[in-house]
Amino acid sequence: MDHSPETHPADSTPARADTFATTRWTVVLAAGRPGSPQAAMALEELCRTYWFPLYAYVRRRGQTREDAEDLTQAFFARLLEKGFLESAGAERGRFRAFLLTALKRFMANEWDRSRTLKRGGGATPLPLDPQQADSQFLAASNDLPPDRAFDREWAVALLERVVIRLRDECVAEGRAGQFDHLKIFLTSGKGASSHADAAAALGTEEGAVRVAVHRLRKRYRQLLRDEVAQTLAQGAYVDAEMAALFGAFSK
Amino acid sequence: MSNQASTVPTNPTCPDCGTPLASGALAGICPACLLKSGASADSVTQAGRIPFIPPTVEELAALFPALEILEFIGKGGMGAVYKARQRQLDRIVALKVLPPALGDDATFAERFAREARALAKLNHPGIVTLYEFGHVTQPTGPLFYILMEFVDGVNLRQLLSGGRISPREALAIVPQICDALQFAHDRGIVHRDIKPENLLIDRRGAVKVADFGLAKLVGNDGRAGSPLPAADSPVESGAQETSRPTNDLTDAGKVMGTPRYMAPEQSERPSEVDHRADIYALGVVFYQMLTGELPAKELRPPSTKVQIDVRLDEIVLRALERNPSQRYAAVSEMKTEVEMLEKEPLEASSKDSGSTRTMENPAAEAKPDQTRFHTSTAIRVFGITMGAAIFLWLFLPKNDGSRGQQTNVAVAAPQTSSKKTFTVPDFQIRRVLTDLDLDLPADLLPEPRYQQVLKVERTPLLDGSAIAGAFVEESRGKTNPPNIRVKLTVDGSRKFQEITRTNLNRRLAIMVNGKILSAPNITEEIKGGGFQIPGPRVEEEMDALLKHLNSGSSEFSNLRFGKTNSLTITNSPRNQPVFLSLEWGLWVTNPPAPTHTRRFQDWRRSNNVDLAGRYIEPGSSGANIPMVLTFSLTLADIGKDSWDRITPEMARLHWNLPDELAESMNAIMATGSAGTYLFRTERDVFGVIEVLGATPDDSGVRIRYKLVEHGSQP
Structure with a gap:
């Protein structure tokens, strides 16, 4: 790594990989025609990231494993149908809130297992692995109220996506090893080991580690904000949404 | 279960x-x-900022046995300052210690030494003298310090907080700063952080500039990508040489981190920062001294706020030009003009040439002794911009000249009050020149020594086009070939904006009836980055065009705009093109495209990532400033704020171009090119695209666009 300040900024700034540079939820909403390809793609992308919080919510509401799978799939199928998004009401601004409200409504009014079966024997719009879903749910089980747990799992899903994106960027730049050693510094917890240890592990200078950590954290923040923004109709609410997600972890 | x-x-x-x-x-x-x-971190830019707690006097005393640390003076983003006495010399000095976090960077010590050596050479009465520098070792790491001249007085911030400085005082202070800055600039040293805190005034009224080059050293000048952990800290504060850590009047209510004195290029194009950034910052300081306020976004001349010699506006606004090339080329020039004011009272100078600016509309007035451009009624202008790559091609009616409407264009010749009037037949907007064969008037041509590097590339000129010739300095000629570029906007406002990087000689000319008429030495009456002549609005033009065409053909009927897509375009990773499918409003990454140009063409063909250019890719330059490389889009600049005024018919009709012109272009829209453009792809997809500007964190460019659709389509 070159530390010279004379280096062109481009050389020292991590490459940016915002392949989803537009706000997906905005695309979904702005399309206005839920059947349009871009809206469908954006919605699918969102659903793929956030299926688990929904699934877990359904489980928490007392559904069996099989029913939860079917219900989640049916819900997504419904979501991807034309016209459904028009029902997005006051929650339009936030995908998280919208999805939970829609799911509740779906569970209360629409879902009928027999009907779902009739309609196509369990359409599977999402590549949902039942085994994985189940074990993930069991691992995540806690005593929180379902809505609270939903938010928390949502946050985890979002963070996972951010961390994966971050890692992918590092891998693309040939710094996979560095990422694995430095990711603990993304949080500033007491449990984190020292820069010196990481430097030793990576065979580099402590100063270089600090710089790398600094960059990684900076990029992480950018990606986090971006990912949060993806679920919002307007980027302006990013801070509020982040606060809301953080609130899910408060005791 | x-x-x-x-x-x-x-x-x-x-x-x-x-x-x-x-x-x-x-x-x-x-x-x-x-x-x-x-x-x-409340913002990305604040990320990783390490708070700096200045050492106590006692702690320092232990580290600096040769000094008697007398008192803590103040603290800023670049360190803390103490008053001290060198025991051996019995000399009062100022000791500045830098934030310890800086030392975390392995290369800092070396850069610090290099910078300090350069600063030590700045021996000027207007510059705080550097005595000594180095670092002392403490358990937590090296503590870098600078020992320098102690200035017994106040800084300008403190002076300002006492109220507005009288124009007379300002006029006494500014030339001194100019002198000091010129001295440093002559030696290749740019301050980069001129602000009231760094301008010290001793008891005799002598001004001394402090903290030369420190901003660069600690990465506090907006240079992105600095490797220092603390380098993200914005210009929240700087070395506050003698400022007490008390409340700061102008900071009240301001968001910390606002780069208040920072020239635009310092944040936008840090690699291009030169001495003119100091001139800008001095302009801000000057403005503040005169008005008591910082310049607002919508820059108002100081004389509209306070009762001052209106000629001061000229000086301040020129220093505050967004574009460095439109500022004073040297700070000594600024000094000369300031001093001129003192020598020539306003009454005397305002007699000649009627140059006194009116208070109501200062920006519309010309500079003294300079020619003004007038338009009588309207100029039917459509413009083209090349070079930087934004093209506007004008539709060429086949029966040009057959129409009776006339438009008058008046150009005032320089140094005379006479006006020449030309008539331009309506719609005789002809593509006059396509090649290098520019019949430029002699006075528009650069000096012979520039001529060899002058390069004019296929710049089609149209009637009504104005030319802003820009010839670069000789020294830069080799690397930055000069261009003649033309910019006119269709919305009727003719903007003579900065087009090139470094223009010394700027001339304007106008093309009328196929002839270039020059207005020699019309140095720009440009204020606030633009120069506008009100003209007909674009819809009038287009409506007339529509009628003129008598277009009952279905090609132009039943058109509508599709959905508006708003996107942020960011740099793509590792030069990997990412395409925007205009039709879908989605990014296309798969299959991955090769970066090699020829293979890329093959790839586009084989993958049907079509040659119609329905895709734009984010710039892959990796440059700090987000660039958008539009791919295979032909763009027409239609001026800002045209988004809502453009009808689908306009967007469609506009491109009724001869086929040979509809080649593909690369266009680079930097952040600065916010504006609205019509576009056409190779496969005749038409639309309007608006570049809204950079995202707040500068990581991308926000755009929106809409496509023209045929009403018959679903």
Whole structure:
């Protein structure tokens, strides 16, 4: 790594990989025609990231494993149908809130297992692995109220996506090893080991580690904000949404 | 089935907050802490900022036995300052210690030494003298320090906080700063952080500039990508040489981190910063001295705020030009003009040439002794911009000249009050020149020594086009070939904006009836980055065009705009093109495209990532400033704020171009090119695209666009 300040900024700034540079939820909403390809793609992308919080919510509401799978799939199928998004009401601004409200409504009014079966024997719009879903749910089980747990799992899903994106960027730049050693510094917890240890592990200078950590954290923040923004109709609410997600972890 | 709780393993919890840890991608990372860490820095730019707690006098005394540390003076982003006495010399000095975090960077010591040596050579009565520099070792790491001249007085910030400085005082202070800056600039040293805190005034009224080059050293001048952990700290504060850590009047209510004195290029194009950034900052300081306020976004001349000699506006506004090339070329020039004011009272100078600016509309007035451009009624202008790559081709009616309407264009010749009037037949907007065969008037041509590097590339000129010739300095000619560029906007406002990087000789000319008429030495009456002549609005033009065409053909009927897509375009990773499918409003990454040009063409063909250019790719330059490389789009600049005024018919008709002109172009729209453009792809997809500007964190460019659709389509 070159530390010279004379280096062109481009050389020292991590490459940016915002392949989803537009706000997906905005695309979904702005399309206005839920059947349009871009809206469908954006919605699918969102659903793929956030299926688990929904699934877990359904489980928490007392559904069996099989029913939860079917219900989640049916819900997504419904979501991807034309016209459904028009029902997005006051929650339009936030995908998280919208999805939970829609799911509740779906569970209360629409879902009928027999009907779902009739309609196509369990359409599977999402590549949902039942085994994985189940074990993930069991691992995540806690005593929180379902809505609270939903938010928390949502946050985890979002963070996972951010961390994966971050890692992918590092891998693309040939710094996979560095990422694995430095990711603990993304949080500033007491449990984190020292820069010196990481430097030793990576065979580099402590100063270089600090710089790398600094960059990684900076990029992480950018990606986090971006990912949060993806679920919002307007980027302006990013801070509020982040606060809301953080609130899910408060005791 | 959901009752397998007994088999659930007990999850580990976060040692910091007790939150259960997740598995998967977040293994080992606490989600709550992660989220907190992501949200904790209130902005991306503040990330990683390490708070600096200045050492106490006692702590310092232990580290500097040769000094008697007398008192703590103040603290800023670039360190803390103490008053001290050199025991041996019995000399009062100022000791500045830099934030310890700086020392974390392995290369800092070397850069510090290099910079300090350069600064030590700045021996000027207007510059705080550097005596000594180095570092002392303390348990937590090296502590870098600078020992320098102690200035017994106040800084300008303190002076300002006492109220507005009288124009007379300002006029006494500014030339001194100019002298000091010129001295440094002559030696290739740019201050980069001129602000009231760094301008010290001793008891005799002598001004001394402090902290030369420190901003660069600690990366506090907006240079992105600096490797220092603390380098993200914005210009929240600087070396406050003698300022007490008390409340700062102008900071009240201001968001910390606002680069108040920073020239635009310091944040936008840090690599291009030169001495003119100091001139800008001095302009801000000057403005503040005169008005008591910082210049607002919508820059108002100082004389509109306070009762001052209106000629001061000229000086201040020129220093505050967004574009460095339109500022004073040297700070000594600024000094000369300031001093001129003192020598020539306003009454005397305002007699000649009627140059006194009116208070109501100062920007519309010309500079003294300079020619003004007038338009009588309207100029039917359509413009083209090349070079930087924004093209506007004008539709060429086949029966040009057959129409009776006339438009008058008046050009005032320089140094005379006579006006020449030309008539331009309506719609005789002809593509006059396509090649290098520019019949430029002699006085528009550069000096012979520039001529050899003059390069004019295929710049089609149209009637009504104005030419802003820009010839670069000789020294830069080799690397930055000069261009003649033309910019006119269709909305009737003719903007003579900065087009090139470094123009010394700027001339304007106008093309009328196929002839270039020059207005020699019309140095720009440009204020606030633009120069506008009100003209007909674009819809009038287009409506008339529509009628003129008598277009009943279905090609132009039943058109509408599709949905508006708003996007942010960011740099693509590792030069990997990412395409925007205009029709879908989605990014296309697969299959990955090769970066090699020829293979890329093959790839486009084989993957049907079509040659119609329905895709634009984010710039892959990796440059700090987000660039958007539009691919295979032909663009027409239609001026800002035209988004809502453009009808689908206009967007469609506009491109009724001869086929040979509809070639593909690369266009680079930097952040600065915010504006609205019509576009046409190779496969005749038409639309309007608006570049809205950079995202707040500068990581991308926000755009929106809409396509023209045929009403018959679903």
